[in-house]
Amino acid sequence: MEYLIPLAIFAALGILAGVLLTVASKVFAVEVDERVDAIAEALPQANCGACGFSGCADYADAIVNKGAECNLCRPGGEAAAKKIAEIMGVEVTAAEPQVAFVRCSGDCSHTPHKYDFDGIQSCAACNRFYDGSKLCTSGCLGYGDCIKVCSQGAISIVDGIAVIDKAKCMGCGLCAKACPNGLIAVRRISQAVDICCSSRDVGRVTRSVCPNGCIGCKLCEKNCPSGAVTVQNNHAVIDYDKCTNCGKCAEVCRVHAIRSIMGEKVEVQ
Amino acid sequence: MSYILILIGCVFVNNVVLSQFMGICPFLGVSKQMKSSVGMGAAVIFVMICATAITYPVYRLLEHFGIEYLKTVAFILVIAMFVQLVEIVMKKMMPPLYKALGVYLPLITTNCAVLGVTIGNIDNGYNFLQSLTNALGTGLAFTLALLLFSGVRARIENCDFPETFKGVPATLIAASIVSLSFMGFSGII
Numbered sequence: 001m002e003y004l005i006p007l008a009i010f011a012a013l014g015i016l017a018g019v020l021l022t023v024a025s026k027v028f029a030v031e032v033d034e035r036v037d038a039i040a041e042a043l044p045q046a047n048c049g050a051c052g053f054s055g056c057a058d059y060a061d062a063i064v065n066k067g068a069e070c071n072l073c074r075p076g077g078e079a080a081a082k083k084i085a086e087i088m089g090v091e092v093t094a095a096e097p098q099v100a101f102v103r104c105s106g107d108c109s110h111t112p113h114k115y116d117f118d119g120i121q122s123c124a125a126c127n128r129f130y131d132g133s134k135l136c137t138s139g140c141l142g143y144g145d146c147i148k149v150c151s152q153g154a155i156s157i158v159d160g161i162a163v164i165d166k167a168k169c170m171g172c173g174l175c176a177k178a179c180p181n182g183l184i185a186v187r188r189i190s191q192a193v194d195i196c197c198s199s200r201d202v203g204r205v206t207r208s209v210c211p212n213g214c215i216g217c218k219l220c221e222k223n224c225p226s227g228a229v230t231v232q233n234n235h236a237v238i239d240y241d242k243c244t245n246c247g248k249c250a251e252v253c254r255v256h257a258i259r260s261i262m263g264e265k266v267e268v269q
Numbered sequence: 270m271s272y273i274l275i276l277i278g279c280v281f282v283n284n285v286v287l288s289q290f291m292g293i294c295p296f297l298g299v300s301k302q303m304k305s306s307v308g309m310g311a312a313v314i315f316v317m318i319c320a321t322a323i324t325y326p327v328y329r330l331l332e333h334f335g336i337e338y339l340k341t342v343a344f345i346l347v348i349a350m351f352v353q354l355v356e357i358v359m360k361k362m363m364p365p366l367y368k369a370l371g372v373y374l375p376l377i378t379t380n381c382a383v384l385g386v387t388i389g390n391i392d393n394g395y396n397f398l399q400s401l402t403n404a405l406g407t408g409l410a411f412t413l414a415l416l417l418f419s420g421v422r423a424r425i426e427n428c429d430f431p432e433t434f435k436g437v438p439a440t441l442i443a444a445s446i447v448s449l450s451f452m453g454f455s456g457i458i
Contacts, residue, residue, distance in 0.1 A: 005334050005336065006334070006336045006339055009330070009331070009334065009336070009343075010339070010342070010343070010346075013327075013343065013346055013347065014346065017346065017347075017350035020350065020354060021350065021353055021354060021357070024354050024357045024358060025357050028357050028358050028360065028361035028362070029361075030360050030361055120427045121427075121429065122427070
């Protein structure tokens with residue numbers, strides 16, 4: 001008897017639990033679209049957030065239930081977009097791979113510091129003190145806030161400024177969001193010309209702090225055959241919809257603020 | 270008066286994490302961000318109170334048949350079943366709450382802190398209301414420890430540690446110092 005009672009009680013407890021859970025899972029069943037799981041599997045699970053959703057699972061859910069586009073995944077690129085389109089049964093044009101680019105060339109040998117920064121070693125913290133430790137108020141501070149958010153290890157600090165390894169970069173744009181000076185731009189990988197400066201100061205001021213800074217001289221604007229370059233706020237801006245990668249602007253730029261990477265070999269992952 | 274004493278005792282003097290060293294695993298695992306530690310804390314408070322409410326009658330049942338020695342097994346069974354049930358119901362009825370607590374609920378199903386509270390209630394001979402107060406206090410204590418420590422960890426992130434101490438070692442050292450600070454409360458009740 002002293003064995004039977006505990007056995008009976010526990011058997012009753014177990015059966016009660018089992019029955020309760022089974023009934024509950026039937027009564028409160030939530031229908032899950034199996035396409036969500038399939039899409040989540042097709043995504044690279046980098047959870048980078050470049051698609052604009054809070055992770056791969058959330059993006060998969062948004063594709064099925066909220067009608068999000070199939071080609072928003074940057075790390076997954078063409079392959080993921082095709083797979084997702086297959087699952088959803090729609091046609092898709094894959095997005096071209098993108099890379100991030102640091103629009104600053106004021107490294108240690110070109111742009112001096114105005115004070116020694118000894119606080120928390122982050123760009124955001126440094127930027128709070130008198131617009132950063134560099135003489136150029138819009139220059140790369142080199143404390144690596146972008147490195148901290150990069151999941152691919154594509155960014156390194158070389159001679160005081162951030163340099164992005166194009167072969168590793170997957171164009172998620174997290175670094176662009178992390179940079180307190182907004183120096184990092186994400187553009188399509190086929191675009192070969194970019195501006196290595198973000199200064200909006202007048203030419204005289206820019207010139208005094210960095211020999212590589214854009215002084216807004218408008219030579220590029222005058223020489224561009226397709227009218228893609230315009231100077232706005234003392235700073236050259238390239239309209240990539242018009243740019244033909246001719247490299248003319250880079251040729252005429254006297255301060256080498258506009259640079260063409262046409263000659264460089266770009267390896268795509 | 271005894272209820273207030275139980276609450277203060279739980280939160281400060283016998284802090285479940287920092288003095289009794291229960292629930293260390295979520296304490297180290299979920300304290301990386303303030304936001305997730307609040308979610309975890311809320312889930313723990315909820316589960317502890319419910320677990321106490323449900324294990325109290327179960328213990329009375331076991332007591333009636335004179336098999337109190339089986340309370341650990343019975344409690345684990347009942348708590349696990351109950352948390353599962355809550356999860357299923359919540360997924361259907363309250364999706365926002367499920368999303369907020371969802372990840373943490375199954376994590377604490379068989380957490381030692383939850384079991385510790387329910388067994389502690391029995392060992393201390395609390396009545397039903399006192400047990401509920403104890404559960405609430407312990408849940409609050411867990412949340413407090415988690416919140417404090419997530420703040421400490423945020424500071425650690427910005428520190429320039431030697432390479433060998435980065436990550437887990439620095440976290441464990443910080444945890445021991447936080448625990449040490451709670452020794453200051455010992456003996457005030």
